[in-house]
Amino acid sequence: MPKPRTDGALPLVLALDPDARLPLHARIGDALRAAILARRIARGARLPASRVLAEDLGCARGTVLAALEQLAAEGYLTAQAGSGTRVAATLPDDVFAPPGLPSADPIPAPSVLSRRGMALTAPPRRVDRAAPTDPDAFALGRPALDGFPFAVFARLLQAEWRHGAPPSHPLGDPRLRRATAAYLSATRGVACEADDVIVTAGIRQSLRLMAQLLLDPGEAALVEDPGFPGIALALAEAGIRPVPVPVGPGGLAVGRALARVPDARLAVVTPAHHYPLGHAMSLENRLALLAWAEGTGAWIVEDDYGGEYRYAGRPLAPLRALDRGGRVIYAGSFSKVLLPALQLSYLVLPRGLAGAVRRALVAAGPASSGLGQGALARFIDEGHLGRRLRRTRTLYAERQAALVAAARAHAAGLLEVEAQEGGMHLVARPGPAWPAGLDDVAAARACAEAGIATVALSAYHADPGAAAPGLLLGYAAVPERAIAPAVLRMAEVLRAASART
Incomplete structure (x- = not known):
């Protein structure tokens, strides 16, 4: 029976050429070098101990040591007391590579990819960001972490893990869906039940899902201009044609939008607090948008970005609260109000749509990790989110x-x-x-x-x-x-x- 591994390094799978007319230590060295250059072993990664490698390869430890010493002499490995043998941070191939060669995988030629593939792999528009010197000054989309009840959330996580997290559910943990429905009904005026809620990993995943289920490839969707670039990208990933519509102080003007795209089948809007300009959509534009969707059978995705945070005037009711025709899909996020690391968002579906989406998700299998969803449900139920x-x-x-x-x-x-x-x-x-x-x-x-x-x-x-x-x-x-x-x-x-x- 093999002894258990105690060195903490991951096991290596090395393919040795049985026909090569080389000593075994040379073949081991060639296989390790090839794995490093192919990036199957990361730079700085710790290798298993020579004794463990010898056991895995079925050879003498001296054979493995000879291979490791040769690679260290060539500059592929480094050995330090107490740290073991690691892959070098800078490889000889970096130093001697001809100038101008790309360090990353080359972009496939246009003939390799479909038109959709080329669109998805095109370099994104650059948005310069940096790690600030002062805490998070002035990074976007980051909630305050000072004062967050980490001890409370850790206790809830520990309680969940102690009993074993439930298996991932295609719609999200039922406890979190119930808690989310109660929270939205009480605080945002979104009348809903647990069966109307699904848990997702973010607005982009939510949009891709809705676009794929509700629209056919090539159909048009209205998006705000300016707006979060990830929205147009998510629609394009689903084969939908995003059409930017200029946003004024009253939000997206429906008449102006439809003059440009009369056959649009979807609109993605941020009515409570437009991102990034901060305008609230006027009641006139809200009602016009709802009338368009109901009259044409189109859909509206309401991204309630920043809807929880209003410091002056009366709270604005979500578009979903005004919807009488069942055309508004409400999207929100716990990551923006609690912890970015949660990576948990949600959709509230119209009653006429919920059943079809549930069937599609059940057929597709789990969409987001169930880990932590039960803890978040208790966090909401116990009043910590409200506080x-x-x-x-x-x-x-x-x-x-x-x-x-x-x-x-x-x-x-x-x-x-x-x-x-x-x-x-x-x-x-x-x-x-x-x-x-x-x-x-x-x-x-x-x-x-x-x-x-x-x-x-x-x-x-x-x-x-x-x-x-x-x-x-x-x-x-x-x-x-x-x-x-x-x-x-x-x-x-x-x-x-x-x-x-």
């Missing part, structure tokens, strides 16, 4: 006010930052002192080099070159004490950029 939302509404309102005040104090004339009634970020528009010739992409890049994670507004437009410039500043995760220093540093960076433009 967290109440606290962060106050916290985010204070941080937004601090950001507006810091911009006026340290970037007056350079950036114009206006308060909004809700959300987790603000738009900084160029002021009269903005450096001439500096576009927002270059500005975001300069900020990134200084450790400030701004994002260029133009990157969210279908035609970045024709877009009004601006910088998106997420404030939710930034401690109030860090906001003014970060704005001051950002202003210094942008003023210095004028010397380079």
Whole structure:
């Protein structure tokens, strides 16, 4: 009976050429070298101990040591006391490779891929981001983690794991679906039951699923311009043609949209808090959108991004709450309000659609991990989510006010930052002192080099070159004490950029 492995390294599968006229240690070395160059063994990865390798290969330990010593002499392996033998971080092939050769796999020639494949593998529009020097200043989509009840959530996770997590369910853990339905009915005015809710891994997965079930390849869907690029990408992945429609202060104007695409079969909108501009969709546009969907048999996906966070005025009812024809699919996320690591979102389906979607998902099998869903259900049922939302509404309102005040104090004339009634970020528009010739992409890049994670507004437009410039500043995760220093540093960076433009 083989002895259990104790070195912690993963077992290796090496294919040795039985016909090669080479000593065994040379064949072992060739197989290891080939595995490293093929990236089957990652750089920096720890190799099993020589004794374990010898047992796995059925040879003497001295044979394995000879192979390892040769590879170390060639620069493929490093050996350190207490750390074992590891693959080198820099390989000899990196040093001696001819200049200009790609380090990653080449992009397949157009003849290899379908038209859809070429669209899916095209390089995405670049959105410069950076790890900030100050905590999360000013990264987008990150909730505050200070004050999060980690101990409570850890206790709930431990209780779930102690009893064994239930098997993944195609629709999501029934406990989480019940808790989500109760939460939405009470706090967002979305009347629903557990059978109407499905759990997904994010808005992109949700959109792909809905587009594949409701539309045929080549049909058109209306998307907001500017808008989150991942929405158009998810639709394209499902074979749907996304059509960008300009968004004004009242949100997406239906009449203008249908004049461009009269045969559209789907609209994806963010009515509560448009992403990224922050507008709320007017009641007139909401009713017009609902009338269009009901009259033509089209569908609406309502992404309730930021709907939980409103700091002024009365809370806005979701589009779903106004829907009488069963045409609105409501989408939300726990990752944005709690922990990004959760990777849990949800859809609330109209009654007439829920049965068909359930059958499709059951046939397709589990779509998202069930791990942690039971803990999140108890987190909601025990009132922790409600308390967290109440606290962060106050916290985010204070941080937004601090950001507006810091911009006026340290970037007056350079950036114009206006308060909004809700959300987790603000738009900084160029002021009269903005450096001439500096576009927002270059500005975001300069900020990134200084450790400030701004994002260029133009990157969210279908035609970045024709877009009004601006910088998106997420404030939710930034401690109030860090906001003014970060704005001051950002202003210094942008003023210095004028010397380079």
